[in-house]
Amino acid sequence: MDFLYSVFIGPFIDMASAPDFLLQVLWEGFVAGTLYSLIALGFVLIFKASGVFNFAQGIMAVFAALTLVGLYEAGVPAYLALLITIGIMALLAVGVERLILRHMVNQDEIILFMATIGLSYFLIGLGELIFGGETKSMITEQLGLPTGSTTVDVAGGIVILQHIDIAAAVIAVIMVVALAVFFNITRIGRALRAVADDHQAALSVGISLNQIWAIVWFAAGIVALATGIMWGARSDVSFALQIVALKALPVLMLGGFTSIPGAIVGGLIVGFGEKLFEVYWGGLMGGGVEGWFAYVIALIFLLFRPQGLFGDKIIERV
C-alpha cells in the first residue's frame, strides 16, 4: 500500500506542496531538453544526408570546444578564436568529405558508420596530441555569455535561473529553428532530402553529393561547437564531454533519426521526463534513474511508432 501511495499519490502531493520547486524542476528539464535537442540535431543532419549514425559527433564537440579554448589560451582574442574555430570546423567538414566520404559513395551504411568510428578515434588522438588531456575552462565571459543567476520569487518560494542556462536555451532554440528552416525551405535543404533518399538518384538529377556532404558536416560542426561551448560552460572542457553525446541516443530513438522537429520534441520530452521522474520517483529505485529512464520513454514510444515520433515510415517492396 505504501508503495502504491509513493508511486501514485506521494509525488503529486510533493508537487502541489512545493510549486516553486516543481517550476525549478521543469525549468531544468527545459534547459536539458533544449541542449539534448541541439546534440541530437548534429546526428540528425548527418543521418539525413548520408543515412549514417555519426559516431564522431561527441568528439567533434570536444574538438571544437578545445580548439576554441586552446586558441584563446594561445593569445588569440575570444571572438577571433571563435571565428577561427568555425573555420577549422569548415576545414574538417571538407576534409571528411574529401578523404573519407567521397571514397564511399554508394557503399553500405555500415561501412560509413565504421568510417565515423575511425574518424572519432582520429579526432581523439589529434585532440590529445595538440591540447593534451588536461581540463580547461570554457571562456564563457570572454565570449560575452552571461554568468551569475537571478532568483525569481514565485508561488511562495524561489526559482533560481542561471544566466548561462537561459543563454544556452535561447541559443539552442535559435540554432535549432535556424537549421530547421535552412534545411526545410532552401534549395540545399531539398537537395539534402534527395541525397538522403538515394545517392545515385540525387546524382542523376545533378545534385552535387560532395557539396551537400561538406555543407552538412560543416553544419554538424557548428552544432558541435555550440554544444561544446554550452556544455563546457556548465561543466568544463575535457574529453569527458564526448560522453554527453550519448544523451542524444534516446532523443533520436524517440524523435526519429531523420526529423529535425523530432530532435526538438524528442529532446524536450526526454529533458522534462527524466528530470520529473528522477526527482519525484527516482528515490523509489535508489536514485540515478535518469541514465536509463530516457531509454524507457523512447522504448514506450517505439512500441507505438517504430520509426520514432517524426521519423519517415519505412516502406520496402517485397
Add this chain to the structure above:
Amino acid sequence: MFKKITMGAVAVTLAATLQVTSASAGESLYVPQLSYRTGPFAAGGTPIANGFGDYLAMINARDGGINGVPIKTDECETGYNSQKGVECYEATKGKGALVYNPYSTGITLQLIPKAPVDKIPVFSMGYGLSAAAVGEKFPWTFNYPATYWDQMSSIIKFIDSQDGGIKGKKIGFIYLDVGYGREPIPLLDILSKKMGFKVVKFPVGVKEMQSQSSQWLNVRKERPDWMIMWGWGAMNTTAIKEAAKIRYPMDHFIGNWWSGADVDLRPVGAAAKGYRSANMAASGADFPAIQDVLKYVVDKGKSQVKDRSEVGTVLYNRGLYNAVAVVEAIRAAQKLTGKKVIDGSDMRLGFENLDLSAERMKEIGLPNFALPIKGSCKNHGSGGAIFLQQWDGKKWVRTSDGITPMTDLVRAALVKAADKYVADKPGWQTQTCK
C-alpha cells in the same frame, strides 16, 4: 656428427652465458606504470602519472637508482578502463614487474586475484578494495595510507565535531556510480546506524558526470546538512558548479581525496570558496625532494609536464607520494633480503615493512609532506590519518591536523568484509601474522 653436436652445445652454452651476462649488466628494478593520459579521466590521470614517473626518474638521475640499481619503467595506457588495465598487466608482468599501481579501483579489483598467482603485489594507494587492508586475507594487496572506509570514517568524525555533532543530521552522499564510488557505502550505512544520522544517496552515472542537474535538484529537495562526495574526473567540477548553483553552503560540502584536485576547482574558482576535501599529501613544490625533481628531471626536459607549475599540484604530488612509497618499499625489501635486485615476493615483504615515519620523510627531503605510514603483516591499509584542505577561491589551504579514522569500528567491519570476500573462493591464499 659428434663434432657437430659438441659445437652446437658449445654455441648454446656461450649464447646462454652471453644472455646471463647481458641480463646481469642490465640489472634493474622494473616498475611498470599503468596510467591514463587519454579518455574521460585524463585530466586526473595525467598529473598523477607525471608525479609518479618524475620521482622515479629523479631517483635514477640523482642517486643512480636505489642502492645503485636503476629503476626501469614502462608506461602503459589504460584509459581508466578495466579491460585495458588487465591487458597492460598481462603485457608487462613477464618483464619482472615488482608492483602494480593500477590507479583505478576497477582495475585493482581485476588484479587482486592475479597478484597471489603471479606473485606481484598490487599497491592501490588510498583506493581500491577497502577489505584488502586485512593482511591475513589479502597478503598481496596494499592500500596505504588509508582505505576508503578509513577515509569515510575520518570525514564523518570531522562532521561529528562540527555544529553540535552528527546525531540526527542528514548526510548526502553523491558518488560516481561505479565500483569506486560505491565502495564506502557499506561503512556509511554501518556508521549511520551506530551514530544516528540519516544518509541520502545521489548516484551519478558516468554518462551523467557533466549533467548533474537532477541529482542537485534532489539535493535541494532533501536539504542534507552535509554533503560528502566520492567523485572523479569531470564529475567533480560539475558537482561543485551545481552545488554553487543551488547555493549549497560550500563549507558543508566535503570531497574525498579524489575530489579535491586543482584541476577540479580551478574552473569553478571563487564560486567554490569554502569547499573542503580530504588529502593524504601536501601540495606545493617547496620540499627538497621536489626541488630535486625540478632540477634533475623537469628542468632538463625529461618530464612530461606541460608546464613547470604543474609540479606541486595536488595530483602531481599524489603520484609522487605513490612513487616515494614504492621506492621506500624497494629499499625495505633490499634491506630485508640482502639482495639488490629483488622480485615481487621480496617487494611484498618490503611493503609489509614499509616505515614512512616523520623522520624518514625528512631524510628523503619531504618533511611534513604526509602523515606517517607504518606497514605490517596484519594491516595493509595502515589506517593512517587524513587531513582536510579548503579551497580559498584560488588555491587549496590545509585546514586540519591529521584526523584519525575510527580504527576499531572500521577494522572490525573490514575483517568481516574480507571474510565475506574469501568465503566463496576455495584455495584463496591467506597468511598468518604474528
